[in-house]
Amino acid sequence: MSKVNACVIAGGQCKFGVREASYIDMVQEASKACLDDLPDLKPRDIDGLLFASTYVGRNSCQVNPAPVVAERVGLKPTSICTRVDVLCAGGSSGILLAQGLVQSGMAEVVMVLGSEKLYTPERWQIQYGEIAASDHDWDAPQGIGPPPLWFAMQAKDHMKHYGTTREQLAAVSVANYKYGFNNPKGHFQNELTIEEVIEAKEIAAPLGLFDCCPLTDGAAAIIIASEERAKDLSGRPLVYLRGGAQVSLHSVTANWPGKHLGDWPHMKLAAEKAFERAKLSPEDIDVAQVHDCFSISQIIELEELGFCKKGEGGPFMASGQTNLDGKIPVNTDGGLLSCGHPLGATGIRQGIEVVKQLQGRAANQVKGARFGLTHNLSGVNVEHTIVTYGREPKK
Amino acid sequence: MKGVPILEGRYSNILDMFPVECKEFNRIYTFYNNLKEGRFTTTKCKGCGKVSYPPRVICPECYSEKLEWIDLPTRGKVVTIAEKWRGIPICFTPPLIDAWIEFPDGSPVKHVLSRLINCEVGQVKEGDEVQLAVFDVPSHPMDKGKESIMVDRVFFAFEPVK
Ligand SMILES: [Zn+2]
Numbered sequence: 001m002s003k004v005n006a007c008v009i010a011g012g013q014c015k016f017g018v019r020e021a022s023y024i025d026m027v028q029e030a031s032k033a034c035l036d037d038l039p040d041l042k043p044r045d046i047d048g049l050l051f052a053s054t055y056v057g058r059n060s061c062q063v064n065p066a067p068v069v070a071e072r073v074g075l076k077p078t079s080i081c082t083r084v085d086v087l088c089a090g091g092s093s094g095i096l097l098a099q100g101l102v103q104s105g106m107a108e109v110v111m112v113l114g115s116e117k118l119y120t121p122e123r124w125q126i127q128y129g130e131i132a133a134s135d136h137d138w139d140a141p142q143g144i145g146p147p148p149l150w151f152a153m154q155a156k157d158h159m160k161h162y163g164t165t166r167e168q169l170a171a172v173s174v175a176n177y178k179y180g181f182n183n184p185k186g187h188f189q190n191e192l193t194i195e196e197v198i199e200a201k202e203i204a205a206p207l208g209l210f211d212c213c214p215l216t217d218g219a220a221a222i223i224i225a226s227e228e229r230a231k232d233l234s235g236r237p238l239v240y241l242r243g244g245a246q247v248s249l250h251s252v253t254a255n256w257p258g259k260h261l262g263d264w265p266h267m268k269l270a271a272e273k274a275f276e277r278a279k280l281s282p283e284d285i286d287v288a289q290v291h292d293c294f295s296i297s298q299i300i301e302l303e304e305l306g307f308c309k310k311g312e313g314g315p316f317m318a319s320g321q322t323n324l325d326g327k328i329p330v331n332t333d334g335g336l337l338s339c340g341h342p343l344g345a346t347g348i349r350q351g352i353e354v355v356k357q358l359q360g361r362a363a364n365q366v367k368g369a370r371f372g373l374t375h376n377l378s379g380v381n382v383e384h385t386i387v388t389y390g391r392e393p394k395k
Numbered sequence: 396m397k398g399v400p401i402l403e404g405r406y407s408n409i410l411d412m413f414p415v416e417c418k419e420f421n422r423i424y425t426f427y428n429n430l431k432e433g434r435f436t437t438t439k440c441k442g443c444g445k446v447s448y449p450p451r452v453i454c455p456e457c458y459s460e461k462l463e464w465i466d467l468p469t470r471g472k473v474v475t476i477a478e479k480w481r482g483i484p485i486c487f488t489p490p491l492i493d494a495w496i497e498f499p500d501g502s503p504v505k506h507v508l509s510r511l512i513n514c515e516v517g518q519v520k521e522g523d524e525v526q527l528a529v530f531d532v533p534s535h536p537m538d539k540g541k542e543s544i545m546v547d548r549v550f551f552a553f554e555p556v557k
Contacts (some may be wrong), residue, residue, distance in 0.1 A: 127482055127483065127485070128485055136412075138449050143491045147483070205478070255447075
């Protein structure tokens with residue numbers, strides 16, 4: 001049996017931000033940006049659609065949105081047409097699923113499209129709706145759903161156990177906003193100083209405004225194709241999906257799997273599984289997009305991914321190791337902190353950035369990048385999703 | 396008139412942050428009945444002995460349906476605490492205070508994340524002991540034959556030990 005490899009051949013996103021547009025408007029903008037990225041690709045070439053969105057059901061009152069989306073963007077799927085709801089990891093879940101569909105031969109060319117309309121005509125509904133993001137009967141009534149409180153506790157525990165400082169948290173926001181400065185499609189295009197981050201208004205101590213990713217509307221689309229179709233359709237260097245993992249060990253916060261809140265064993269396991277499947281190690285990765293929903297998240301993620309030792313994420317950030325000349329460039333398009341976080345679109349936005357890096361056409365280019373990785377956590381840190389990409393297929 | 400006239404004054408189940416606890420809609424209603432008596436309980440498997448939290452209708456370890464209710468501690472120690480003033484859902488009044496609470500050695504459930512109520516910001520410190528606090532949750536209407544009846548509810552948080 002000959003093995004089918006899955007490649008990424010195109011990607012595009014709409015402008016992320018506070019948009020005067022509906023989810024279905026942004027879906028159309030993103031699919032146009034995606035097909036404009038590879039003008040030879042036409043809607044009729046695409047046989048599958050995976051639509052990643054969580055709040056479409058709640059904020060836009062639309063369930064089973066996949067056929068609605070397919071129609072608006074001119075697709076007539078014949079292999080798959082379905083919605084993926086994994087909150088913050090919907091997009092990367094779609095990419096993992098598309099990889100499986102293509103490798104199995106069930107689909108040939110799949111569009112993974114994510115869109116999230118988070119702003120509602122009255123603002124109170126946004127935070128109220130976030131309550132649904134945690135385990136409804138047990139965590140929502142404790143006020144966990146909007147995640148800052150829970151991540152503030154994770155930051156406090158990490159500080160307590162490893163001596164991480166407020167300045168080191170701020171270094172994450174400074175680094176990611178710096179990368180986002182030249183990304184016109186991100187939510188923000190301004191740089192920050194450590195002082196500005198520390199002095200910003202408090203959200204949940206120790207986290208301030210710039211330690212938290214903003215609420216953002218947006219959509220992004222990416223095309224996964226079999227290697228054979230990829231060669232037909234694209235003249236660019238091929239980027240292969242190598243392998244990934246999605247790990248969920250608990251849902252209710254009471255069943256947190258770590259020794260303390262700064263210890264994320266479910267993420268460590270996801271990293272181990274993804275590297276094993278991709279036949280890669282942390283040392284092989286040239287560029288990574290990790291889930292910086294909060295500054296503290298990125299610090300812990302760098303540790304659990306094995307880019308630095310456990311407990312050393314703070315000093316690692318503060319010493320500039322995620323810059324272009326550092327040990328591992330991270331969130332090179334601005335990350336969630338600067339681009340914003342339209343949940344289902346985020347993993348796709350990250351995937352597009354990694355593909356551009358591996359094809360040598362990123363705005364903040366990592367020289368000679370051959371392997372890349374994306375990571376998302378979902379909800380109140382109950383699930384971890386990792387996707388790996390390479391200039392060559394897994395042997 | 397506002398945009399959705401049919402919702403004026405009506406209960407919206409799909410927007411309810413609290414569980415629908417009554418026996419007509421929930422097989423673990425015993426948990427809430429016990430709460431009303433000040434007991435914090437969960438289920439234990441009679442087959443393999445596994446204690447699960449939250450309570451179940453099957454044992455997640457051996458899939459037995461033979462479960463019994465056991466009491467959990469109603470006092471614990473605060474490990475980590477955080478407060479939030481902004482971006483609080485309208486169902487809570489700021490400041491929203493949450494704590495990661497550790498139960499005493501020997502408890503089958505090690506931790507719980509809970510709101511702290513009946514206290515001011517700064518009053519409870521890490522290491523302090525807190526206790527279960529049961530409070531009333533707004534009732535909801537439910538169809539009963541051709542009638543609509545109101546169903547009472549409770550939920551829990553923790554508070555400083557007095
Ligand atoms: Zn059992």
